[in-house]
Amino acid sequence: MKPITINTLLALVATCWGASFARSAEAEAKHRWRWDCGTADSPVMPGYRRLTAADQYDEQRGYGWETPRAIDKVFPQPTVDRTLQGSAGQEIMFAYATSCRTDLTTDGVVSETDLVFRLDVPDGKYRVVLTVGDMSQAIGSMDVKINNQLVVPHLAVWGRGNYRMFIQNPGPWWRTIRATADAREGALRIVLSKNQSYYDTELARQAQWETPYARWYHRTPIIQKPPYVFIGAPFVHNSLMAIEVSPHVPPPLMGDHDRDSIELTLAIDSPALNEAVACYNRGDFSRAIRTLDQVREPDAAVAKALLQLWVAGRLETESERALVPAAVETLRDHVGRHPHDLAVADILTDAEIYLRAWxxxxxxxxxxKNHFNENNKAINWWLLIGRDSPLYYKSQLHLVRAARMLVPYFPTIATEEAIFKVLEAKCPDNRFVRYHLYQEWENTGDGSGYYDWVMEDYASKAQDAPPWVQAIYPAYAGLVDLSEWWIRFRQEPEGTIGGGWGDDVEMVGLFGYYGYISRDASELCLQGASKLVDGVWNLSEVDPERGYCAPIADAEHTAEWTGNTLGMMMQIDYGNPIWIERSMKTGKLIRDLWTGIDDRGRRHFRSNFFGASAVGAGDQANDSREVRNLTATFYRGDPKLGGAKIGSRTIDRLEAPIDLEPRVHTVMVPHVIEGDPQDIHVVLDAENTIRDEITDFNNVAHALLPRPHVESPTRKKTGGSMRRGR
Structure with a gap:
């Protein structure tokens, strides 16, 4: 073997933050190996060398694969599979993952057998960074070892792959694995190998459970097959996107999550910094934050920033919104001037990822924006922050809170519950953990801050009042307080409160009506409602000239923007010509666009799919979901009144409205039998899983009706005998 020469000065750790460190970092830079794994003609990340599957280990060269059957590939685009339960939003998250590809992550070297890379180096301690993943699919059940030392067991690499459910249908993403490895006998050997034993064992164990989703309100649990709690992903192949190796030079301050301690690796002459470290190590994090404000020495700036991140990452603190940006500003300046300080650069990368997710x-x-999609993106980025990062536990807290926002049902179950349990073991008194696990409320702060939790005891104030006051007053006053909190802390200058206009309008009635019920109870509520409604009219999906939601969709959802706002404003701001004019615009659409007069002189809607400028053709679904294996039964008249069954068949794929639970439903379809209008009852025996795709139920149902009876003068498509009416 031909060893690679390394500057022996790297074995000495600098004892001060100055010229000694600069020389150490410069020497480290000369012995840094960075490979971008991929094909012979795919792009290479700047600063990296190309590494293809053909680069087998060569003793003279001193590095290469020890996996003859490895292949290199550019990862194809992920494939959307609409047959999967819970696949709604899959195409959005897959497209987002694709948009996040870089030259480093778009390709890799993969193997279905052990993937082994060898680098010849002098004996010593090294920093090893691996980028693992497949941008076409989730992969898992991989053990990562360096020189026979297990670094990560049964690694899973995945991102969010659907609209709401946390681990269902995981999608493509990547992971960065960092480790400190000891090189012995002149080499580092990196091995990725299949280990699906944990996945298989846990899958079998969870198969014996009753689904935790039975604890929610659905008659049939929405998820009935394991895994219910995250166990990784089954093995597909081993896949490396990038490899980086450099001599280990520690940052000026290091921490340990297991020991809950930090230590300075350099002697820094700063009494305040040393006191802040001592405060951290004895668990006095509030004092540590206050003491950090007193650190002024230039040589202590980087260590101070690192300590800010460690304090911000503690579950006992809630200061991350101030501390993380402050630390990032300092570290960016330092890494810009010292680009070869790789340990600090790694921590900076995590902090920047944290802020991106936030x-x-x-x-x-x-x-x-869509609050579901944006939370999904945030979760993806928070997943990248590993346990070696000072921000790991705080990232876990925020990502699981974001996941709960996607499906905010109580109790907290499945993977979300498991993550909260881990956080509880780390910090039993964290108020977010206790709220989501046990619905325990803890008054915090005085109400002047965003994260203050203050709930006034209105019941005690009403204890001497009549019973009806005792029943109503606490609820009313509490909801006024809740409304004012949203307006103070969540309402943006343009009026939005954070859920997207289409969902914000579902809360505006809380502001408007509760501020109006008792005059002068809350002028802030009335102002907030008016600001939100103005924002909806001028800045949302509403076409202000036509007076309705511009995109064409089902009536229930396109009506939300104006239906939830204009009627309320007509009442609480009575006589204001603004609301009268806007309501008249919507009324004009009802008269002139959405409805028409049929042959019998009756006004009917042309479709239940429409927008500000168009109407859908024929019967469209009200934002439907697909239900498999249903039975459609057709009757002459109402079967409860003795109607005769005229047809029955099982349908493998039928579409049903979005609010369908897996239970029996009867949907009336207008029909004509022997010249008389009657209702055909379509009975849906929905015992199987609800799907998430938005499709068209009514058109399918009509297509199944006996042909001689299909046409109905009351349900003709736009045009024909349906004419515009006044």
Whole structure:
């Protein structure tokens, strides 16, 4: 073997933050190996060397694969599978994952057998960074070892793959694995190998459970097959996107989650910094934060920033919104001047990822965004922060809170419950953990801050009042307080409150009506309602000239923007010509666009799919979901009144309305039998899983009706004998 020469000065750790560190970092830079794994003609990330599957280990070269059957590939686009339960939103998250590809992650070297890479180095301690993943699919059940030391067991690499359910149908993403490895006998050997034993064992164990989703309100649990709690992913193949190796040089401050301690690796002359470290190690995090404000020495700036991140990452603190940006500003400046300080650069990368995730989460209600999708994106980025990061536990807290926002049912179950349990073991008194696990409320703060939890005891104030007051007053006053909290802390200048306009309007009635029921109870509520409604009219999906939601969709949902707002404003701001004019615009659409007069002189809606400028053709579904294996039965008249069955068949794929639970439903379909209008009752025996795709129920049902009876003068499509009416 031909060893690679390394500057022996790297074995010495600098004892001060100055010239000694600069020389150490410079020497480290000369012995840094970075490979972008991929094909011979795919792009290579700047600063990396190309590494293809053909680069087998060569003693003279000193590195290469020890896996003859490895292949290199550019990962194809992920495939949307609409047959999967819970696949709604899959195409959105897959497209987002694709948009996040870089030259580093778009390709890789993969193997269905052990994937082994060898690098010849002098004996010593090294920093090893691996980028693992497949941007076409989720992969899992991989053990990662370096020189026979297990670094990560049964690794799963995945991202969010659907609209709401946390682990269902995972999608493509990547993971960064960092480790400190000891090189012995002149080499580092990195091995990814299949280990599906944990996945198989846990899958079999969970198969014996009653589904935890039975604890929710659905008659038939929405998930009936394991895994219910995250166990990783089955093995597909081993896949490396990038490899980076450099001599280990620690940052000036290091922490340990297991020991709950931090330590300075350099002697820094800063009494305040050393006191802040001592405060952290004895668990006095509030004092540590206050003491950090006193750190002024330039040589202590980087260590101070690192300690800010460690304090911000504690579950006992809630100061991350101030501490993380402050630390990032310092570390960006330092890494810009010392680009070879890789240990600090790694921590900076995690902090920037944390802020990126937080930005998705915090701005999820802005115009043009969807709060489900933005929370999903935030979760993806928080998943990238590993346990070696000072921000790991705080990232876990925020990602599981975001996951709960996607499906905010109580009790907290399944994977979300499991994550909260881990966080509870780390910090039993964290108020978010206790709220989501046990619905325990703890008054916090005085109400002047975003994260203050203050609930006034209105019941005690009404204890001497009549019974009806005791029943109504606490609920009313509490809801006024809740409304004012949203307006103070969540309402943006343009009026949105964070859920996207289409969902914000479902809360505006709380503001408007509760501020109006008792005059002068809350002028803030009335102002907030008016601001939100103005924002909906001028900045949302509403076409303000036509007076209705511009996109064409089902009536229930397109009506939300105006239906939940204009009627309320007509009442609480009576006589204001603004609301009268806007309501008249919507009324004009009802008269001139959405409805028409049939041959019998009756006004009917042309379709239940429409928008501000168009009407759907024929009967459209009200935002339907697909239900498999249903039975459709057709009757002459109401079967409860003795109607005769005229047809019955099992349908493998039939569409049903969005609010269908897996239970028997009867849907009336207007029909003509022997010249008389009657209702055909379509009976849906929905005992199987509800699907998430938005499809068309009514058209399918009509297509199944006996042909001689299909046409109905009351349900003709736009045009024909349906004419515009006044």
């Amino acid at each position: 930005d998705y989460h915090a701005t999820r209600g802005q115009l043009g």
